[in-house]
Amino acid sequence: MIRCAELVRTYENSYPALRGVSLEIARGEFVAVMGPSGCGKSTLLNILGLLDNPSEGEYHFVGHEVSRYSERQRAHLRKANIGFVFQSFNLIDELTVFENIELPLLYLKVGSGERKKKVLEVMERMQLIPRKNHFPQQLSGGQQQRVAVARALVARPKLILADEPTGNLDSANGDEVMNLLSQLHSEGTTIVMVTHSPAYSEFAQRVVHLFDGHIVTENFNQKFHV
Numbered sequence: 001m002i003r004c005a006e007l008v009r010t011y012e013n014s015y016p017a018l019r020g021v022s023l024e025i026a027r028g029e030f031v032a033v034m035g036p037s038g039c040g041k042s043t044l045l046n047i048l049g050l051l052d053n054p055s056e057g058e059y060h061f062v063g064h065e066v067s068r069y070s071e072r073q074r075a076h077l078r079k080a081n082i083g084f085v086f087q088s089f090n091l092i093d094e095l096t097v098f099e100n101i102e103l104p105l106l107y108l109k110v111g112s113g114e115r116k117k118k119v120l121e122v123m124e125r126m127q128l129i130p131r132k133n134h135f136p137q138q139l140s141g142g143q144q145q146r147v148a149v150a151r152a153l154v155a156r157p158k159l160i161l162a163d164e165p166t167g168n169l170d171s172a173n174g175d176e177v178m179n180l181l182s183q184l185h186s187e188g189t190t191i192v193m194v195t196h197s198p199a200y201s202e203f204a205q206r207v208v209h210l211f212d213g214h215i216v217t218e219n220f221n222q223k224f225h226v
Contacts, residue, residue, distance in 0.1 A: 001027040001159065001190055002048065007057035009043050017043040018054070019213035025192065027158070030185040032201040033194045035210035041194045042163065044210070048192060049082055049161045050074040062158060079107050083152030087164035089144045091136040097147050098123070098132045104155045118154055126150040126180075142173030149180055160184065162193040166200060178203050 002025040009018040046052040059067040105115045166174035205224040209217045
C-alpha cells in the first residue's frame with residue numbers, strides 16, 4: 001500500500017526534518033512510529049497522509065507515485081482513501097456528534113440518504129447513538145476520541161493515520177481507543193500510529209523508531225509472528 005524511498009523534507013532556514021527515510025507498509029498492517037520530540041514523526045505522518053510533499057525522494061501510495069502531486073490532486077486522493085485521528089480530536093464545536101461524523105461524506109458528495117445510513121452504522125458500532133445530538137463540549141475526552149475515530153471510519157478509508165490518539169486521554173480511555181484500533185486492524189484496516197507510549201506500541205505489528213530524521217531501528221511484535 002505504501003512505499004517510501006529516500007524521503008527528505010527540508011523546511012526553510014532549518015535542518016531537514018526527514019533525512020532519507022525509506023519505508024514499506026503492507027495493506028492490513030499496523031505500524032507504530034516512535035521517537036523523541038522533533039525526530040520527524042509528525043512530518044512523516046503528514047507526508048503519508050498527503051498533507052505535505054517531500055522535498056526529495058519518492059512516495060508511492062495505492063499504486064500512485066504522489067511525491068509531486070499538487071494540493072488539489074493530494075486532496076482528491078486523500079479524501080477517498082485516508083482517515084485521520086488526532087491527539088486534539090479536531091472536532092467542530094458548533095456541530096453535533098452526528099454532523100461531525102458526517103463531514104467526510106459531505107466532502108465526498110455522498111447523497112443524503114446514504115450519508116445518514118453510513119453515519120448511523122458507524123455511530124452504532126462506536127456506541128455513540130445516545131450522543132447523536134450532543135455537542136463535543138458535552139462529551140468526555142474518551143467520547144470525543146470515539147467520535148473522531150468514527151469520523152475517520154465513516155468513509156471506509158484504506159488507511160487510518162493516528163497521531164498520538166491517546167495523548168489527551170487518561171489510561172482507561174486510552175486503553176479503550178487502543179482496543180478499538182486493534183479491533184479495526186484485526187478486520188483488515190491499515191493503521192499507522194505515532195505514539196510516545198511503549199505500552200501502546202505493543203498493539204502494533206511493527207514499531208519504527210525515528211531519530212534525527214532517520215529510521216534507526218524496526219522491531220516486530222512477536223505475538224504477530226509466531
